[in-house]
Amino acid sequence: MDHLVISFVGKDQPGIVDQLSAIIQQHQGNWQNSSLHHLIGTFAGVIEVSASANDIQALDSALKQLPDLQVQTQITSTADSDEQAAITLELTANDRQGIVQDISSVIHHQGGNLIKLVSKQGAAPHTGQTMFNAKAQIQVNQTQLDELICALENLADDLMVDISQ
Template sequence: MNHLVITFIGPDRPGVVDTFSNIVKQNNGNWQTSSMHHLSGFFAGIFEVAIEASNTENLSSELQSIEGYTVHIEKAVTSASQKADIVLELTANDRSGIIQDISSVIHHQGGNLLKLVSAQENAAHSGQLMFKAKAQIAVDDAKIESLIAALENIADDLMVDISQ
């Protein structure tokens, strides 16, 4: 069994996911984890497919022939999944470079950023642009407190909450 990680981007239009999922189904693939988003008129995503080795080449060819979409396919080497030790919710006034600051602190504190979902939102009362993110991080238990403290030290307005 092959595990393929597939990324794509193209102009947003109705039926895109139906097109991709139909090709996966026709090739007897099993659509697994995915994340897809509309971004500034484009539709971009990443998903994983488990598929018999004999069907891999045809699936790849059909996906890459979808008109208007750039598709990249990588064969994954399966290994034991690394468990996310903590999930953090981060909120701050939005500013340039905030993702780099956060990812740098996580890296330097020995953490591994497994998943990051971020957004910009207007604050309820002031209308000020806010940065909000949810991050899954694998980190040794002994380093959790120092990681959170280092994140909170990025800026006075950065709030860090542990969630599940």
């Protein structure tokens, strides 16, 4: 099986997921993983689909013909799994410009690979101050984990890092 990674963005309107899933089904694709979001009047997402080599080119072409979505695709094969540990970090700090760049830079320079990042802003319960909250899934060599956490915590006095595996 080959895989097709689909990213799309368009004006939010009812039926986008129905339209995408119908095209995927018509081309014998199997919807594997996805992350779909409503963001300020737009609807955007990333979808991983598996399909046979015979069907994937037609699926790719059909998706790119959708009139109301900007669609980009990447055909790929299943990645080999490596021996690094999968770690989930929950990060909380006072929000500030550049915080995502600082966090991603530390993860990169400490030998980690950022697999998934979901972030949001919210008000702190008692103060109302804008807070940055993120959940990051990373792969990192277990022997480098303590150094990575220390480096993240040294970014700012207010950055809290919780770890789960």
